């Protein structure tokens with residue numbers, strides 16, 4: 001059976017470990033797994049993401065979902081954190097996203113600029129910070145340098161660093177695309193190499209494994225793809241993201257395969273809040289049922 005990475009194996013300083021312990025064992029199911037509610041899509045994709053369920057345009061809908069759904073944390077940008085987090089402070093952990101961008105310019109040379117600091121996260125009572133790293137774009141060098149400064153502050157202030165590791169750009173497109181096994185596997189490794197405490201990746205698509213050059217075409221032809229991505233992340237806890245809205249059963253299968261592969265948890269946004277109330281809450285219950293089967297021991 002696949003074992004899940006424990007906090008004690010992560011080599012964390014006291015503040016980071018305390019905060020991650022709070023997230024993983026004092027919230028959600030309290031069994032070491034994580035269910036995060038991301039709500040940065042209003043910036044990243046624009047208001048179009050709220051057309052499917054207009055109620056979700058209001059942070060209050062998200063707050064209600066986070067609380068009633070028993071999430072381990074919500075990931076939001078500084079503006080919403082400043083204006084809304086106090087309404088439910090302490091009841092659900094805050095992951096402050098430190099960088100972000102709109103989808104208006106093309107992603108080809110994507111770099112997500114910083115607009116908040118680790119010190120802001122401390123001031124707001126956050127339990128982690130989030131950083132979006134684009135792996136493989138021509139702007140990668142500047143991205144790595146920007147991440148280095150965040151990593152140092154996070155280390156100094158005892159703040160867990162969660163890296164959204166997104167493969168992007170023409171080079172990735174030529175090697176199977178951003179959801180290919182190659183891209184996701186490499187992105188998880190990259191985040192671990194650069195000092196992430198937790199890494200968020202897209203679900204690796206096994207059927208795209210062969211779209212890349214050797215040795216990927218033969219080395220990774222069998223088994224649970226998530227398991228291999230978890231191994232690539234080493235002592236960095238791994239989260240799998242939801243992606244565009246899909247059917248219930250497909251999402252539950254994705255969640256189960258992720259957890260069976262050793263992921264610490266799920267960070268599902270649109271698939272949760274693009275549903276109207278109370279359908280959204282019912283779907284969260286199904287996700288929690290999956291997590292309940294995979295406690296971290």
Ligand SMILES: O=C(CO)COP(=O)(O)O
Pocket residue numbers: 038039040041075200241242243244267268269270271
């Ligand atoms: O982490 C995420 C966005 O920040 C994932 O969101 P989605 O589940 O909507 O893809």
